[in-house]
Amino acid sequence: MPRPSVLNSVERKFILLVGDLVIVLASLNVLVNNAIDAKYILMGLKVVVFSFGIISYLVLAYILEFYNLEKVAKRRYVFTQSLYISAMYVFVVFIFLVIVYDVSFWRMPLLYFMILTPIEIGLWRLFFRNIFRIIPVTKNVLYIYDEYATNLVKEDTDVINGEEMKTFYKVKLTYPLEQVNYINKKLFMSAVDKIDVYIINMRSYDDIPSELEKVLLRAILLGREVVTFTSFYEDVYQALPIRSRNDSFYEILQLRNRKIRYLGRIFTFGVNFILSLFAGLVFILCIPFVWFGNLFFNRGPLFYSQKRVGLHGNEFSIYKFRSMVVDAEKAGAAMATTNDARITPFGRILRLFRIDELPQIISVIKGDMQFIGPRPERKVFVDQLNEMIPYYSARHLIKPGITGWAQVKYKYGENLEDSIRKLEYDLYYIKNKSITIDLRIIFKTVTTVLFSRGV
Numbered sequence: 001m002p003r004p005s006v007l008n009s010v011e012r013k014f015i016l017l018v019g020d021l022v023i024v025l026a027s028l029n030v031l032v033n034n035a036i037d038a039k040y041i042l043m044g045l046k047v048v049v050f051s052f053g054i055i056s057y058l059v060l061a062y063i064l065e066f067y068n069l070e071k072v073a074k075r076r077y078v079f080t081q082s083l084y085i086s087a088m089y090v091f092v093v094f095i096f097l098v099i100v101y102d103v104s105f106w107r108m109p110l111l112y113f114m115i116l117t118p119i120e121i122g123l124w125r126l127f128f129r130n131i132f133r134i135i136p137v138t139k140n141v142l143y144i145y146d147e148y149a150t151n152l153v154k155e156d157t158d159v160i161n162g163e164e165m166k167t168f169y170k171v172k173l174t175y176p177l178e179q180v181n182y183i184n185k186k187l188f189m190s191a192v193d194k195i196d197v198y199i200i201n202m203r204s205y206d207d208i209p210s211e212l213e214k215v216l217l218r219a220i221l222l223g224r225e226v227v228t229f230t231s232f233y234e235d236v237y238q239a240l241p242i243r244s245r246n247d248s249f250y251e252i253l254q255l256r257n258r259k260i261r262y263l264g265r266i267f268t269f270g271v272n273f274i275l276s277l278f279a280g281l282v283f284i285l286c287i288p289f290v291w292f293g294n295l296f297f298n299r300g301p302l303f304y305s306q307k308r309v310g311l312h313g314n315e316f317s318i319y320k321f322r323s324m325v326v327d328a329e330k331a332g333a334a335m336a337t338t339n340d341a342r343i344t345p346f347g348r349i350l351r352l353f354r355i356d357e358l359p360q361i362i363s364v365i366k367g368d369m370q371f372i373g374p375r376p377e378r379k380v381f382v383d384q385l386n387e388m389i390p391y392y393s394a395r396h397l398i399k400p401g402i403t404g405w406a407q408v409k410y411k412y413g414e415n416l417e418d419s420i421r422k423l424e425y426d427l428y429y430i431k432n433k434s435i436t437i438d439l440r441i442i443f444k445t446v447t448t449v450l451f452s453r454g455v
Contacts, residue, residue: 064085308377
């Protein structure tokens, strides 16, 4: 008998969110109706406080990855993370009320709000974590592949099982179409009844045997997932598998959300305009300090420029504050690494706070770049990557950006292999480009800058 369906990650996140919001709403009710002095209570204040409280909680939760199920699954991490994020949230709400409304409070209800809210959220999340230690969360997978995928079975199953991140999928059975026929074997069919997800990786789906089609149709009718390897990869990793052996890659040429492309352009223009003003002001304010630091700790030119490949493969000049020694590439072009000896001590400070990136605002103003898009690469590396991956140049379909999906989803790129992995995220962004994903990138970039992680 097939086992009950396992809750997917979205469903588990939704349950976690509902529990959090119940606690947040209850705590805001205590704050508004008990902690604030009655003479300040007005309907407008109540609406604003509840709205601000919920929005500020959701923004903090998103930026600080409060709904990362991998972190929630760790017992030591879940409670401490809950305490400091929810403590930050109650403090933000408290400061907002003091600054905007200048209200006075009753001490004990205010302490209940500020102390009990983090504890309640922490205990709820600990309970949630323990519940899902009992309830199965990992989906059993039947991986079906053809002869073209035979040499990559180990690699593909590792991707499904998750090496770099927890996927909540586990390959229990494999079915090589070209070698054996298990469909008529009773033991195999008994094992299939315990499968939750069927992942298919083959060049032509017209070649699926009729017996297997019946099994897949039965699985669909029973509410099981039947997906292609590419769809699985895109959904779980939010990237496109560049090794895909089917025609899915060419879907990238049919960009989504075409019906709202004008709204997307208006949004992009607005983001570039607003962030150009803000980043431009910060850039101008930083110039004297960087110049002074260079004078003593990083002698040489204040700026450096490089040619990078941009829209439609055209080269343009990119500008940065110099963070490496003069003539850093006298031995030839080389990608920067995390502990690169060419980076000066002062340059490390600039890189830590992303100050070295500020002069790129010049390229945005000139129209060669935008704030969100694939990071521009140098032609020497683009040529090498084009040799390795014929469709690498597809990332030049849109203008390059200062920050992008690959930067917030993957570690710092130190070699060509990292560039290939980042390409998967760049292609995903190009295919799925939307206002929503741009907002996610902006929020993630804020996290990167504030906590010195990611890019």
